[in-house]
Amino acid sequence: MSQISKGWNFMIRFDNVTKRFDDGTEALKCVSVTIPAHKLTAIIGPSGCGKTTLMRMINRLEIPTEGAVYIDELPISERDGVELRRSIGYVIQRIGLIPHMTIEDNVALVPELLGWDKMKIEARVDELLGLVDLDPSVFKKRYPFELSGGQQQRVGVSRALASNPKIILMDEPFSALDPISREQLQKELKKLQRKIRKTIVFVTHDMDEALAIADQIIIMREGQIEQMSSPAELVENQATDFVREFIGQERIDRQRNFGQRSIKEFTRFYDDTWSGETRKVASTLTVDDAIAVLDAYPTSRLAVTEAEEVIGYIGHHSLLQAAMENGKWVQS
Ligand SMILES: Nc1ncnc2c1ncn2[C@@H]1O[C@H](COP(=O)(O)OP(=O)(O)OP(=O)(O)O)[C@@H](O)[C@H]1O
Ligand SMILES: [Mg+2]
Numbered sequence: 001m002s003q004i005s006k007g008w009n010f011m012i013r014f015d016n017v018t019k020r021f022d023d024g025t026e027a028l029k030c031v032s033v034t035i036p037a038h039k040l041t042a043i044i045g046p047s048g049c050g051k052t053t054l055m056r057m058i059n060r061l062e063i064p065t066e067g068a069v070y071i072d073e074l075p076i077s078e079r080d081g082v083e084l085r086r087s088i089g090y091v092i093q094r095i096g097l098i099p100h101m102t103i104e105d106n107v108a109l110v111p112e113l114l115g116w117d118k119m120k121i122e123a124r125v126d127e128l129l130g131l132v133d134l135d136p137s138v139f140k141k142r143y144p145f146e147l148s149g150g151q152q153q154r155v156g157v158s159r160a161l162a163s164n165p166k167i168i169l170m171d172e173p174f175s176a177l178d179p180i181s182r183e184q185l186q187k188e189l190k191k192l193q194r195k196i197r198k199t200i201v202f203v204t205h206d207m208d209e210a211l212a213i214a215d216q217i218i219i220m221r222e223g224q225i226e227q228m229s230s231p232a233e234l235v236e237n238q239a240t241d242f243v244r245e246f247i248g249q250e251r252i253d254r255q256r257n258f259g260q261r262s263i264k265e266f267t268r269f270y271d272d273t274w275s276g277e278t279r280k281v282a283s284t285l286t287v288d289d290a291i292a293v294l295d296a297y298p299t300s301r302l303a304v305t306e307a308e309e310v311i312g313y314i315g316h317h318s319l320l321q322a323a324m325e326n327g328k329w330v331q332s
Helices: 050-057 081-086 105-106 109-113 118-131 148-161 179-196 207-213 231-236 241-247 249-260 287-296 314-324
Strands: 012-020 026-035 039-046 066-071 087-090 167-171 199-204 214-220 225-229 278-282 301-306 309-314
Touching: 012 050, 012 105, 012 225, 026 050, 026 066, 026 214, 026 225, 026 287, 039 081, 039 179, 039 207, 050 066, 050 199, 081 087, 087 105, 087 148, 105 118, 109 118, 118 148, 118 301, 148 167, 179 207, 179 249, 207 231, 207 249, 214 231, 214 241, 225 231, 225 241, 231 241, 231 249, 241 249, 249 287, 287 301, 287 314
Parallel strands: 039 199, 039 214, 087 167, 167 199, 278 301
Antiparallel strands: 012 026, 012 066, 214 225, 301 309
């Protein structure tokens, strides 16, 4: 297909999609939305609002009653369902690793279905386990029950990446985890996405999770989309009262206030050798302004001064880290 080589970038478009189940439940009501390519889009909303139904339409586990879904302007109704599903990674809450298969065989599942050769599969399994921070020599031969919940979820993520799909669907992948593993996996997913730049659709119940990892957030309510914005926009402007309540005033204030704090409290002394550029800034600078400076000069480190004296430094990484820990979204 010529579309594959030309301008094929894996954007997903819903055109007036309605889903009515046999019992009459309308899970989606005339939804039109474009999910951008190479970005992480989070879908969030109350239980039963249609998040899973929306997601399952992308790999044709659900078929629209009305309307159509397109991947790069090709209607997916014209694709073979099995072939389509093999080309899209899918991670769910209880990942459903196959219990009697080793971790290695679980990760190799789709590549094997696709008929890759053995050497290529083996190399790929090692690479993927490494990517999600599981040492292949330790984990490859184990069975799922010999792993913690967090480790199993990492295997689920590497299995979804195995055949190098351009689109990955994740339905509350981290919600069964304890807060610490959860936060760690969020950070790793974000780091991973910087490298792999897939079109990721990520369903969650957790607003902090959405704000921390997403490039775009879709807020749903009763089968419809209330708002789609970047996390920063969402905190600035809420389209409806529902969205405002859903995010919560406390969270909105926390995010706004963090950016207004002075950088002094994040200033540290580093005694390593720094070969990059250093830019001097006053310790009274706000976090938002410091982020703007670091965005403009991404390779630099800030030397924080008081009365012309350098009192310490701030690096890109440590500031973004502090920002994320305070629930503030920053483009990175
Ligand atoms: N097979 C089905 N038959 C009938 N109704 C269904 C079916 N699957 C889902 N529904 C209904 O469609 C609506 C949307 O369900 P969906 O699973 O998409 O919600 P959700 O937003 O993912 O919820 P949750 O956050 O609880 O996972 C719900 O009212 C649900 O009961
Ligand atoms: Mg769901």
